[in-house]
Amino acid sequence: xxxxxxxxxxxxxxxxPPTTTSSSCSATAIVTATTTTTxxxxxxxxxDDLDHPLTTQVPQTxxxxxxxxxxxDQIFAxxxxxxxxxxxxxxxxxxxxxGHRHGHVWLCIQxxxxxxxxxxxxxxxxxxxQLVKEMQCGLVRIAFESARPDLTSxxxxxxxxxxMFCNGKRVGFAARRRASExxxxxxxxxxxxxxxxxxxxxGFGSSDSEDIIYMRANYEHVVGSADSEAFxxxxxxxxxxxxxxxxxMRTR
Numbered sequence: 001x002x003x004x005x006x007x008x009x010x011x012x013x014x015x016x017p018p019t020t021t022s023s024s025c026s027a028t029a030i031v032t033a034t035t036t037t038t039x040x041x042x043x044x045x046x047x048d049d050l051d052h053p054l055t056t057q058v059p060q061t062x063x064x065x066x067x068x069x070x071x072x073d074q075i076f077a078x079x080x081x082x083x084x085x086x087x088x089x090x091x092x093x094x095x096x097x098x099g100h101r102h103g104h105v106w107l108c109i110q111x112x113x114x115x116x117x118x119x120x121x122x123x124x125x126x127x128x129x130q131l132v133k134e135m136q137c138g139l140v141r142i143a144f145e146s147a148r149p150d151l152t153s154x155x156x157x158x159x160x161x162x163x164m165f166c167n168g169k170r171v172g173f174a175a176r177r178r179a180s181e182x183x184x185x186x187x188x189x190x191x192x193x194x195x196x197x198x199x200x201x202x203g204f205g206s207s208d209s210e211d212i213i214y215m216r217a218n219y220e221h222v223v224g225s226a227d228s229e230a231f232x233x234x235x236x237x238x239x240x241x242x243x244x245x246x247x248x249m250r251t252r
């Protein structure tokens with residue numbers, strides 16, 4: 001038995017490694033596992049020297065919000081540039097030029113042919129036959145000018161007196177009048193006439209003892225400013241080549 005024990009002592013170390021080796025191997029495995037675990041933790045961490053992706057996107061989001069907050073009116077104003085001046089006021093009125101055959105001319109402006117109160121009624125110093133002669137050329141420009149400093153604050157059509165020019169020539173003056181009973185009767189006689197030119201016989205619908213020559217038509221009323229207005233004749237069917245414009249101008 002003693003020999004057998006001695007043989008076991010000699011042979012067993014050859015078949016089973018010492019415990020220190022196993023413990024060292026396990027320690028090595030633990031170190032390796034620890035290293036592996038440590039490497040995994042290090043690889044999953046973020047670097048401090050790199051910009052965070054969310055941080056770089058925040059300014060872009062803010063810029064987009066600022067672009068979205070711009071109103072369409074601001075975009076249109078920036079693209080369109082300065083605003084154009086306001087458009088002029090344009091309306092249609094009825095204009096009548098009339099006068100006795102051997103008298104002087106009157107100019108009457110009405111809202112429409114049924115208006116009892118004229119917008120403007122001027123008595124002109126030019127003779128009827130002289131204006132008819134000027135109109136034979138087909139182009140007539142009548143200008144009324146006011147340069148009185150004491151009349152700059154009143155409405156333009158309320159100016160009582162004007163200096164009159166016809167086709168660039170000074171031909172006298174014009175005075176603002178209130179419609180008399182005779183004027184109202186004459187305008188009432190012409191209510192059925194919208195556009196046309198002709199003669200009202202003496203005593204027909206009026207108390208005049210002389211024929212009245214008239215020309216009645218639609219005019220385009222253009223208000224340029226507080227100191228300028230214009231009335232442009234819309235061509236008559238009876239006088240297709242006739243061009244006539246009336247201007248009211250005030251200088252300050």
